[in-house]
Amino acid sequence: VAVVPPESCGDVKTESIEAAVVEATGWLVRNQQPDGRYLYEYDAEKDSATPTYNEVRHAGVTMSLYQAAGKLGDRDALEAADRGLGWMDGHLVRRRDWAALAGADGSEAKLGASALMLAALAERRVATVDGQHDELMRELGRFIVMMQRPDGGFYVSWLTAREAPQYEGTSRYYPGEAFWALSLLRKAFPDEGWEAPVRLAASFLTTRRDEVEDVSFPPLVDQWTAYGLAEISDPGLTDQQVEYARRLAARFGLLVRTEAQREDGWLGRLVRGPESRAAGTGTWVEGMAALWRLASTDERLADLRPKMVERLRCSSGILAARQASVDEAGAYASPGRVQGAWFRDGGTRMDDQQHALSGMMYALDALQGRVDRGPDDPITSR
Amino acid sequence: MSDLARAAVGLLAAVAPFGAILPFRRAVREGEATALRGIAGAACLGTLVFISATAALGEPFLDWLDITPENFQMAAALLMLPQAFYLIWRSESMSILDAGGDDRMRTAALVFPVLAGPAALSAAVSYGTRFGVGTAVGAAALVLGITVVVLVASATWKWDGWVRALAMLNGALLVVIAVEMAVDGVQSV
Numbered sequence: 412v413a414v415v416p417p418e419s420c421g422d423v424k425t426e427s428i429e430a431a432v433v434e435a436t437g438w439l440v441r442n443q444q445p446d447g448r449y450l451y452e453y454d455a456e457k458d459s460a461t462p463t464y465n466e467v468r469h470a471g472v473t474m475s476l477y478q479a480a481g482k483l484g485d486r487d488a489l490e491a492a493d494r495g496l497g498w499m500d501g502h503l504v505r506r507r508d509w510a511a512l513a514g515a516d517g518s519e520a521k522l523g524a525s526a527l528m529l530a531a532l533a534e535r536r537v538a539t540v541d542g543q544h545d546e547l548m549r550e551l552g553r554f555i556v557m558m559q560r561p562d563g564g565f566y567v568s569w570l571t572a573r574e575a576p577q578y579e580g581t582s583r584y585y586p587g588e589a590f591w592a593l594s595l596l597r598k599a600f601p602d603e604g605w606e607a608p609v610r611l612a613a614s615f616l617t618t619r620r621d622e623v624e625d626v627s628f629p630p631l632v633d634q635w636t637a638y639g640l641a642e643i644s645d646p647g648l649t650d651q652q653v654e655y656a657r658r659l660a661a662r663f664g665l666l667v668r669t670e671a672q673r674e675d676g677w678l679g680r681l682v683r684g685p686e687s688r689a690a691g692t693g694t695w696v697e698g699m700a701a702l703w704r705l706a707s708t709d710e711r712l713a714d715l716r717p718k719m720v721e722r723l724r725c726s727s728g729i730l731a732a733r734q735a736s737v738d739e740a741g742a743y744a745s746p747g748r749v750q751g752a753w754f755r756d757g758g759t760r761m762d763d764q765q766h767a768l769s770g771m772m773y774a775l776d777a778l779q780g781r782v783d784r785g786p787d788d789p790i791t792s793r
Numbered sequence: 794m795s796d797l798a799r800a801a802v803g804l805l806a807a808v809a810p811f812g813a814i815l816p817f818r819r820a821v822r823e824g825e826a827t828a829l830r831g832i833a834g835a836a837c838l839g840t841l842v843f844i845s846a847t848a849a850l851g852e853p854f855l856d857w858l859d860i861t862p863e864n865f866q867m868a869a870a871l872l873m874l875p876q877a878f879y880l881i882w883r884s885e886s887m888s889i890l891d892a893g894g895d896d897r898m899r900t901a902a903l904v905f906p907v908l909a910g911p912a913a914l915s916a917a918v919s920y921g922t923r924f925g926v927g928t929a930v931g932a933a934a935l936v937l938g939i940t941v942v943v944l945v946a947s948a949t950w951k952w953d954g955w956v957r958a959l960a961m962l963n964g965a966l967l968v969v970i971a972v973e974m975a976v977d978g979v980q981s982v
Binding site: 414415417418419658660661663664665668672715718719721722 | 858859860861863864865867868871872979980981982
């Protein structure tokens with residue numbers, strides 16, 4: 412006990428986790444601006460917002476809102492996500508047969524932004540059974556495939572002034588985001604030839620990425636790759652990919668166990684470090700939930716299921732307990748900007764809510780034994 | 794390697810029969826040499842019961858403490874290291890045993906904690922939660938059977954150099970086991 416502190420999993424009741432999902436969705440919807448952008452970064456102590464923005468995170472938040480719209484049947488979330496989509500539409504760069512999401516100045520289209528925009532559109536399609544953006548999905552898919560290198564990795568961005576990819580540098584997470592997006596595209600349009608780039612990306616991520624990125628303790632903690640592997644589990648992964656998934660699950664598990672040992676007192680911070688921000692913990696929940704889904708269909712990982720569910724309950728409980736409640740929010744100048752968010756050192760950023768929201772939604776699937784990732788009922792039929 | 798074999802190797806390193814030889818010799822008085830079978834048997838039987846109970850109660854105990862078995866494994870590795878380094882540097886198990894008691898049972902009671910120390914008990918908890926209580930108890934029975942044989946046979950070993958070399962090897966094995974246990978704890982979900 413002296414060497415290993417006890418673990419605390421917060422509020423692990425299913426209804427508390429469900430309530431936290433609703434609150435997080437509410438924060439994102441409530442704090443959206445008229446032009447479709449979300450509240451990017453907010454300091455509750457100073458009641459001030461940071462005047463910066465990030466299109467990759469914007470696309471990620473929109474994706475989570477579409478997931479929430481489908482899972483919760485939440486029309487407010489759908490409308491907010493559609494407004495977010497409108498902002499992205501206004502920042503598209505189109506060439507020949509492809510489209511890419513660029514930043515505010517239009518000089519660069521980062522791979523991650525287009526990948527998460529494609530994932531958002533795929534989630535919208537699943538939630539609404541509405542094919543109005545199918546062609547845009549294909550355009551974004553063609554951009555991602557164009558950016559794929561022969562080894563399965565990806566160039567990081569498209570430089571509009573140079574009309575060429577940025578050949579220098581790599582990104583740790585964009586390849587996983589691209590893989591996840593292409594895997595969703597493959598699922599949406601199974602007969603359109605997306606299989607080969609998806610498999611090539613999977614091969615790169617599970618064999619070469621850690622080396623290319625010089626990851627000190629592989630595998631890289633990347634929930635996007637976990638999402639993608641779960642999505643391509645039919646017709647099946649190679650043994651090497653299953654082994655990679657096993658190691659990735661172990662890494663998520665270790666991080667959750669370590670986080671459960673943290674406490675926010677001065678001694679706890681000194682000995683164990685500060686509590687992780689929700690954007691971190693949320694990605695571990697997302698990754699573990701995706702791998703639980705994979706383990707539910709691939710018998711080679713079946714032995715991990717019980718422990719995965721334990722970790723998902725614990726990590727979701729931690730998030731539920733750390734979320735700002737309505738009572739806590741009442742003590743601040745702008746309660747609506749506090750309630751339902753996760754703060755560290757007084758600040759929150761929109762991806763804190765994004766990752767916690769997506770993670771807890773899919774953790775609930777695991778806790779309730781729902782293997783199918785999509786909504787039970789499309790939002791249009793309600 | 795089967796789970797039983799892995800648990801047996803780990804428990805053998807943690808119980809450290811070769812490291813127990815020198816403390817055992819000190820505990821058994823010259824005049825009691827003929828009784829050493831009984832003392833070794835009683836000490837090992839007590840250790841087996843204790844280790845088995847520890848393996849059986851390990852999981853509920855960790856549950857009660859809100860510690861996952863996987864995190865405990867990393868702690869168990871740390872708990873093994875003092876014993877391992879003591880074996881390597883001093884060529885015997887950690888012990889406060891300098892002399893035997895007045896009778897056999899008392900002597901056995903003094904030998905027992907040399908075998909059932911923190912390393913052995915943390916190994917019992919770890920293997921009980923990792924491989925199952927039955928496997929851990931089976932492995933413990935095997936290891937303590939070997940320990941009785943080693944302790945009894947060691948009475949006829951005239952050259953302490955071999956005993957010390959075996960104890961050091963036992964310590965080295967325990968370091969390997971501790972590292973494996975820590976790595977497995979890190980690599981577990």
